[in-house]
Amino acid sequence: xxxxxxxxxxxxxxxxxxxxxxxxxxxxxxxxxxxxxxxxxxxxxxxxxxxxxxxxxxxxxxxxxxxxxxxxxxxxxxxxxxxxxxxxxxxxxxxxxxxxxxxxxxxxxxxxxxxxxxxxxxxxxxxxxxxxxxxxxxxxxxxxxxxxxxxxxxxxxxxxxxxxxxxxxxxxxxxxxxxxxxxxxxxxxxxxxxxxxxxxxxxxxxxxxxxxxxxxxxxxxxxxxxxxxxxxxxxxxxxxxxxxxxxxxxxxxxxxxxxxxxxxxxxxxxxxxxxxxxxxxxxxxxxxxxxxxxxxxxxxxxxxxxxxxxxxxxxxxxxxxxxxxxxxxxxxxxxxxxxxxxxxxxxxxxxxxxxxxxxxxxxxxxxxxxxxxxxxxxxxxxxxxxxxxxxxxxxxxxxxxxxxxxxxxxxxxxxxxxxxxxxxxxxxxxxxxxxxxxxxxxxxxxxxxxxxxxxxxxxxxxxxxxxxxxxxxxx
Numbered sequence: 001x002x003x004x005x006x007x008x009x010x011x012x013x014x015x016x017x018x019x020x021x022x023x024x025x026x027x028x029x030x031x032x033x034x035x036x037x038x039x040x041x042x043x044x045x046x047x048x049x050x051x052x053x054x055x056x057x058x059x060x061x062x063x064x065x066x067x068x069x070x071x072x073x074x075x076x077x078x079x080x081x082x083x084x085x086x087x088x089x090x091x092x093x094x095x096x097x098x099x100x101x102x103x104x105x106x107x108x109x110x111x112x113x114x115x116x117x118x119x120x121x122x123x124x125x126x127x128x129x130x131x132x133x134x135x136x137x138x139x140x141x142x143x144x145x146x147x148x149x150x151x152x153x154x155x156x157x158x159x160x161x162x163x164x165x166x167x168x169x170x171x172x173x174x175x176x177x178x179x180x181x182x183x184x185x186x187x188x189x190x191x192x193x194x195x196x197x198x199x200x201x202x203x204x205x206x207x208x209x210x211x212x213x214x215x216x217x218x219x220x221x222x223x224x225x226x227x228x229x230x231x232x233x234x235x236x237x238x239x240x241x242x243x244x245x246x247x248x249x250x251x252x253x254x255x256x257x258x259x260x261x262x263x264x265x266x267x268x269x270x271x272x273x274x275x276x277x278x279x280x281x282x283x284x285x286x287x288x289x290x291x292x293x294x295x296x297x298x299x300x301x302x303x304x305x306x307x308x309x310x311x312x313x314x315x316x317x318x319x320x321x322x323x324x325x326x327x328x329x330x331x332x333x334x335x336x337x338x339x340x341x342x343x344x345x346x347x348x349x350x351x352x353x354x355x356x357x358x359x360x361x362x363x364x365x366x367x368x369x370x371x372x373x374x375x376x377x378x379x380x381x382x383x384x385x386x387x388x389x390x391x392x393x394x395x396x397x398x399x400x401x402x403x404x405x406x407x408x409x410x411x412x413x414x415x416x417x418x419x420x421x422x423x424x425x426x427x428x429x430x431x432x433x434x435x436x437x438x439x440x441x442x443x444x445x446x447x448x449x450x451x452x453x454x455x456x457x458x459x460x461x462x463x464x465x466x467x468x469x470x471x472x473x474x475x
């Protein structure tokens with residue numbers, strides 16, 4: 001297609017975390033950008049995911065503190081949950097953050113906004129709202145949607161997903177959660193703390209991609225809160241609004257007023273002309289290379305729609321990479337060596353790099369584990385939040401992974417990620433000056449512990465004794 005027939009330099013389809021980052025970046029570099037979106041700007045994270053869920057978790061934490069009785073000499077009697085007030089807090093949180101993703105902001109950057117459902121009508125053409133756009137580069141940032149398991153009878157029930165959970169007009173009296181991943185675990189604990197009776201059903205391992213010790217600590221804390229865990233597969237669902245019964249494969253029956261489906265996500269991208277263009281799909285999304293290019297190299301796929309990790313910070317990272325690739329020709333490639341993530345249960349479960357299981361599969365008996373317990377940290381002690389541990393996964397002296405379970409675990413991942421990538425080192429982290437008292441000292445203590453056997457080894461002690469002898473003799 002001759003260049004003069006192009007309407008834009010790049011077309012970005014989808015205004016979630018990845019699409020907004022890619023479109024805004026390209027526009028700031030001076031490219032003519034078409035940004036297409038049929039729904040609310042901000043995508044999953046702002047409207048149905050990270051923001052509302054963390055706001056709900058904050059309300060649940062407040063309720064939990066109020067119901068724990070006297071602590072630290074302070075009594076908070078009469079704690080009461082007002083679901084209308086909780087919803088108002090969730091909605092206010094979304095509204096406060098929404099201007100960051102507002103269409104007007106991206107128009108000011110130079111993006112041209114198109115509203116409607118997009119369809120690719122050719123390798124370089126996109127149809128939206130009766131208009132045909134054309135560009136030499138196209139970015140697919142289509143997102144994902146809840147994956148609903150094929151449970152008999154479930155489709156006929158008014159089940160919940162993260163897309164309608166936060167619009168409930170009342171607090172569920174008995175909530176059944178299907179799925180023990182991050183969403184299922186977070187929402188199970190939050191609703192339990194707010195006053196719902198909660199049962200979580202997971203046929204496999206809870207938090208299956210996380211460290212097993214961390215997952216066990218989180219589960220124990222949730223059980224102490226009152227969450228009931230059931231292993232099994234729901235094979236039949238029946239009931240009506242407010243009266244739901246799930247029959248498991250072992251014959252057990254679980255009853256509830258609401259059921260939340262949190263069994264994962266599936267990529268969007270079907271029915272918009274990609275198959276007709278011959279685009280290749282992976283097991284759960286569009287197949288891409290390390291530069292996020294699809295099988296049609298001028299078309300990129302980023303964020304949840306491509307086959308790979310589904311995290312908001314990953315989406316933003318990919319959007320930045322693609323903006324550089326398209327705008328400046330910089331062939332940036334993704335690197336998951338120090339990929340961090342966190343599940344915001346109480347305690348939080350954070351992970352960066354390899355888990356112990358993954359490391360042992362790769363490095364075998366070369367793996368060394370260093371632990372540092374929150375109960376040894378002064379800040380954790382003063383706040384009465386001593387549950388949890390830091391676990392460093394070492395290959396020799398090199399950090400290849402870290403698992404953190406405890407209060408504020410997610411905020412501790414940055415220096416660990418920098419250490420894994422080689423932008424810092426465990427020796428430097430272990431000798432760093434850290435503000436006291438903070439939980440950052442846990443990372444420092446763990447890193448120091450990794451070097452302690454060498455620092456205080458027999459050869460080093462001989463050097464120290466020799467120096468001491470010289471001083472005694474010569475002053």
